[in-house]
Amino acid sequence: MKQGRTLMELGKELQRQRRNRQDFLADTRTLEVETNSYGSTLHLSLEGKTYGFGIGELAHQQIAARLNIPFRYYQKMQNEAPDLLDRNVNTWLEQKPERRMIRVLDGKVRAFLSDRYRRLDNLELCAAVLPVIQEMQGAQIESCEVTPTHLYLKVVNRRVKAEVRVGDVVQAGFVVSNSEVGLGSLRVEPLVFRLVCKNGLICKDLAQKKYHVGRQVNASDDSAYELYSEATLAQDDKAFFMKVQDVVRAAVDESKFMLTVNKMREATKIPLKQEPVKAVELLADKFQLTENERGDILRQLFMQGDNSRYGLVNAVTAASKIAKTYERATDLERIGGEILALPVPRNMLPPPTVATYQSLPEYQTISA
Numbered sequence: 186m187k188q189g190r191t192l193m194e195l196g197k198e199l200q201r202q203r204r205n206r207q208d209f210l211a212d213t214r215t216l217e218v219e220t221n222s223y224g225s226t227l228h229l230s231l232e233g234k235t236y237g238f239g240i241g242e243l244a245h246q247q248i249a250a251r252l253n254i255p256f257r258y259y260q261k262m263q264n265e266a267p268d269l270l271d272r273n274v275n276t277w278l279e280q281k282p283e284r285r286m287i288r289v290l291d292g293k294v295r296a297f298l299s300d301r302y303r304r305l306d307n308l309e310l311c312a313a314v315l316p317v318i319q320e321m322q323g324a325q326i327e328s329c330e331v332t333p334t335h336l337y338l339k340v341v342n343r344r345v346k347a348e349v350r351v352g353d354v355v356q357a358g359f360v361v362s363n364s365e366v367g368l369g370s371l372r373v374e375p376l377v378f379r380l381v382c383k384n385g386l387i388c389k390d391l392a393q394k395k396y397h398v399g400r401q402v403n404a405s406d407d408s409a410y411e412l413y414s415e416a417t418l419a420q421d422d423k424a425f426f427m428k429v430q431d432v433v434r435a436a437v438d439e440s441k442f443m444l445t446v447n448k449m450r451e452a453t454k455i456p457l458k459q460e461p462v463k464a465v466e467l468l469a470d471k472f473q474l475t476e477n478e479r480g481d482i483l484r485q486l487f488m489q490g491d492n493s494r495y496g497l498v499n500a501v502t503a504a505s506k507i508a509k510t511y512e513r514a515t516d517l518e519r520i521g522g523e524i525l526a527l528p529v530p531r532n533m534l535p536p537p538t539v540a541t542y543q544s545l546p547e548y549q550t551i552s553a
Contacts, residue, residue: 186339186378186385187506187514189330192315198331199308202290209287210300213278216287218248220267227294229287239293243334243366247297251285252277288366295333296366305371305425307336310363313426314338317433324437327358327378327385330511336363337515339385341378342437347446349495350453354380355446359436360387362515373432376518377445384502387518388445390526393432448525452495455530461486464497472520481507498524 190198215230218240225240240248249259254273262270288296315338318324323344330337338361345357358376362369375388457464461483469479485500486492498521505517 186328186383186518187508187511188328189337189511192326192329195329195331196311199311199336202331203306203308205291207289208304209289210284211287212282212284214282216278216285218271218274218278220263220271222267225263225267225270227287238287238289241293241295241333243368244294244297247367248274251297252281298367302367303422304365305363305422306365307331307363309422309426310336310361310371310429311338313430314361314433317430321434321437324358332510332512334364334366334368335512335515336365337361337511339376340436341376345437345439345442347443349379349446349449352381355449356380357437357439357442358385359433360515361433371429373429373436375436375438375441375445377442377449379499379502382499382503384499384506384521385518386445386498386502386521386525387515388441388522388526389519390522445525449495449498451529452498452525453493455494457492457494457497458530461492465500468497468501468524472523478504478508478513478517494524494527 189195209229209231211229211231217228219226219228219237225245226237227240227244229236229238245259245263246256249256252274254277259270262273284300286296286298286300286302287294288298318326318338318340321340321342324340324342326338327341328337328339339358340361341356341358343356346354348354356378358378360374360376361372362374363371372389373393377386377388378384379386459467465479465483465486468474468482474482481504482497482500485503486496489496489499489503491499501517501524502521505514505521508514508517
């Protein structure tokens with residue numbers, strides 16, 4: 186499992202971000218984009234004054250998507266005809282007015298979101314779940330990080346464990362993740378931690394999720410105004426975070442853990458359909474892996490000498506530890522879970538019995 190910050194470093198960074206962030210609710214007619222060789226600036230008119238903020242890459246993508254401008258064309262204008270980009274964006278901001286939430290960090294626009302976007306912020310989330318994790322016997326945070334797009338808390342419970350093979354011990358855990366910039370829901374996902382190599386595997390199909398959708402913020406005019414962090418402490422958000430605490434308390438479910446362990450045991454008996462190089466090529470095509478990732482997975486597969494589905498899963502999760510970013514490492518841990526969840530080949534299915542075809546539980550959505 187790739188290591189990020191220490192818990193103390195994470196806390197300091199979240200507090201720093203809280204001090205340096207701003208959120209605005211703005212009519213798009215109060216916005217104007219200006220681009221030059223140094224990048225793009227979003228100008229926002231607020232109470233008779235105009236403020237300028239740089240625009241981050243994700244915010245550019247969200248602006249393009251909202252205005253129905255193909256992003257490759259958007260980038261072409263950005264690089265080759267910045268005046269044309271500004272005319273396009275500003276025309277559509279003016280002609281199709283709506284209210285948008287503008288999230289700013291360190292003087293740069295990090296997200297361009299719906300006015301119904303519900304801020305479930307990382308600092309409040311940590312304040313809600315860390316005390317619960319500390320109360321859980323045997324639980325500890327194995328890895329944590331805050332990236333430009335997500336917060337991750339990866340927790341392992343040392344008391345809940347099983348063997349896949351003799352001496353190959355795995356432990357139960359879970360991942361709490363959240364995005365403040367519109368890239369997915371707040372999630373609690375089961376995690377399996379393999380002791381022999383300290384790899385993590387995320388079972389995203391058993392995740393519990395909460396989407397960032399709330400009520401429209403009431404406004405009686407077309408002006409822009411700043412949203413303050415106190416708004417996140419409304420009673421309904423307090424109630425929501427209490428539900429999140431309950432989900433975290435129940436996150437290490439032994440029955441679901443054993444379902445995954447049994448899938449891992451089953452995977453040890455499923456040989457790869459192709460020789461390793463071809464198997465990794467097919468994997469790379471299916472999951473859009475980079476050349477470096479393909480090479481890392483193939484090396485891990487050869488080093489382990491296990492040409493089973495279980496070996497391929499472990500090769501992917503081992504490669505996650507040397508991924509370029511924490512974000513991508515987590516993606517690879519989820520890909521490992523997807524490989525494990527693939528159907529068993531027909532020729533390996535046992536005779537049909539009631540027990541054989543018990544279905545896996547579906548993920549539950551946390552209601553607000």
